[in-house]
Amino acid sequence: MLEKVLSSYGVLPEEIHVYGNGLINDTWKIRSSERTYLLQRINDCVFKEPAKIDNNIRLIGRWLADKHPHYSFIQPIMSHSGEAIVHYPDYGYFRLFPFVEDSFAYDVVQSPAQAYEAARQFGLFARTLKDLPVRKLKTTLPCFHDLGARFEKFRNAIKNGNALRITECSEIICFLRAHAHIVETFNNLKIEGGMKLRATHHDTKISNVLFDQNGKGICVIDLDTLMPGYFISDVGDMIRTYVSPVSEEEKDYSRIEIREEYFKAIVDGYLEQMGSELSATELNQFVYSGLFMTYMQALRFLTDYLEDDSYYGASFEKQNYMRALNQATLLRKLLEKEAWMRAAVWNREAGGVRQEAGDLRREAAKPGRPKVRKSGRRV
Structure with missing residues (x-):
């Protein structure tokens, strides 16, 4: 063949x-x-x-x-x-x-430096395509990251899915329902138009970046899911898959944690390239993006379990239920760290503003240079 x-x-x-x-x-x-x-x-x-x-x-x-x-x-x-x-x-x-010789791809993020470099590559990709006529891109997976549509599918599975499994999953169903405000936030952002429609990768796991022998990023790969979307998909999937030391397949949920240095690496790498391109509204949703993607993945795994594993399939009994519990645990951890993460983004941006203002003042003080006004970014 x-x-x-x-x-x-x-x-x-x-x-x-x-x-x-x-x-x-x-x-x-x-x-x-x-x-x-x-x-x-x-x-x-x-x-x-x-x-x-x-x-x-x-x-x-x-x-x-x-x-x-x-x-x-x-x-x-x-x-x-x-x-x-x-x-x-x-x-x-x-x-x-x-095949790109002397290139490497990784299945697991191995260090904050690697997380930074991957985030920088995805930020560079987004910035490079910022002026692309995004409407010319075709949607390859309809409603792929439409959280409203995913939530409706989840509700339908609760009504019409496997009755025994619905009873078994009552606790996590209640948890996900209790955090439906994450869906409401997404719907409001779409209605209010605070996020720009961009050429979006939609699958920013570490394995979709090629690295050279020195650990520097070469480019991003696997563009099947490249289509119009919002930056929260790309940033959110990096947060979801980089900050915890274990993957969505981990069954020991006590091992799930938020590694602060990895989150900071994502912030630094992505905003180094895209910080000046994001609106104030978008910057304010940087942390929300992690909640958005993790909540959606928990919904998807649980929906599939309630529908008898018809989409993802399962290599063992209750695999998608365990995956959903894994992502729900990660969501809890992210919510616990939400205030800290927001401060980390703000401090990074505020530091950048102070540095930029200082550079401008020094430049303006040079002989023969016109004075310039201080500038800054909103967070």
């Missing part, structure tokens, strides 16, 4: 190995006599219109080549017929990328 697919690109493989541990798409590392590639099969049960992914990646590629030619962007390789995605009815949808 794979040999036939690769022939569409004129590639004669010498070695083929399964690559990575992605849950959605299948990926293989291909070695030929000329170079190394990554071949990926798009899961069209999840991404029902792969052409929309292709549209977005082509649009981004053209934009970056024209406006930011020095930005590292991994372009898909065109087939002999000039297509980025090839389709075989019996096998599915495939695409081919060049």
